[in-house]
Amino acid sequence: MSDAETLKHLPLETLHEEAGARFGGFAGWRMPLTYPAGVMKEHLHTRESAGLFDISHMQLFEVEGPDAAAFLSRACPLDAAALGEGRSKYTVLLTEKAGIIDDLIVTRLGPQRFMVVANAGNAARDEAHFRDLAKGMDLTFEPLERVLLALQGPDAEAVLIAAGLDLSDLTFMTATEPADGWFAARSGYTGEDGFEVALPVAEAERFARKLLDDDRVQWVGLAARDSLRLEAGLCLHGQDLDEATDPASAAILWAVPKALREEGKFVGARALQAIIAEGAREKRVGLKPEGRQPVRAGAPIVNEAGETVGRVTSGGFGPSAGHPVAMGYVARSLSEPGTRLFTEVRGNRIALDVHSLPFTPQRYHKG
Structure with a gap:
């Protein structure tokens, strides 16, 4: 069996083929790398108007139950109990030696309910790690099957409103659930204002086509996503972050609340405290x-x-x-x-x- 045959396929793959995408393997998925406009134009269009990215290879996990906050605060250097409803936080999963298993976005959706967005290449490792930590705790941990679209750029808000999804009340790193099975956050990985919208697979093609009907919107592939995030100084796990790096060396200590750096009980806390004390x-x-x-x-x-x-x-x-x-x-x-x-x-x-x-x-x- 060839590598191409073993790659996972995006639910909206047909749309990308219609758009003339050039595909390649990434994190076990057949992903659109570029479209006919080319990397340079896709990149600049995102900075100037609205780029649409299919990031459905990323994995959403829903965590719910009385122990959900305590569980996430054990798994990550995060005070999940202090996170306000509708608030998102960038965080990391660490080994006992403070190596970075993955970087994540955690959002609180309710008193006992959270959404975790993980990187595609680490999803299976993350899930096993989470489930191991969840043993004996009163919670459910469920991977969700969703299409995840990112609309990025200065026209993103106006485009969504025109498409019938008004998220103008959101500010950076806040989120909401606009419909049953939907999750939307004002976030992204380009350095631009923008949104990430997860929705049921059955509803995704119609929504994507509605966005693409807007002249301000253009598909953008993985290659331009990489150049955009690099200009913005944002890390890519597997390259800039891995289990051989730690938050202090990676210059992302800002993601770890100061009190937790000194007395946190999360996995890897002691090792991270030692690194901070000695100096990376x-x-x-x-x-x-x-x-x-x-x-x-x-x-x-x-x-x-x-x-x-x-x-x-x-x-x-x-x-x-x-x-x-x-x-x-x-x-x-x-x-x-x-x-x-x-x-x-x-x-x-x-x-x-x-x-x-x-x-x-x-x-x-x-x-």
């Missing part, structure tokens, strides 16, 4: 290559003397930034913006400057 040995940073040649994940980072001091974890060209952009890990002593480092691409030595993140302004609607 390396740090995730933005990197701006000199010239027009992009650098790619896996490229070593060296100092003036040619000694390896880090590694590139994500890289490409930033259409909105107008130059190559990258992220990677370097020794903490070399993590200040402006620090000059180097890498090699096809035998050519290229200078890299440590650059503050994000590369382009984040334009979330914070109310």
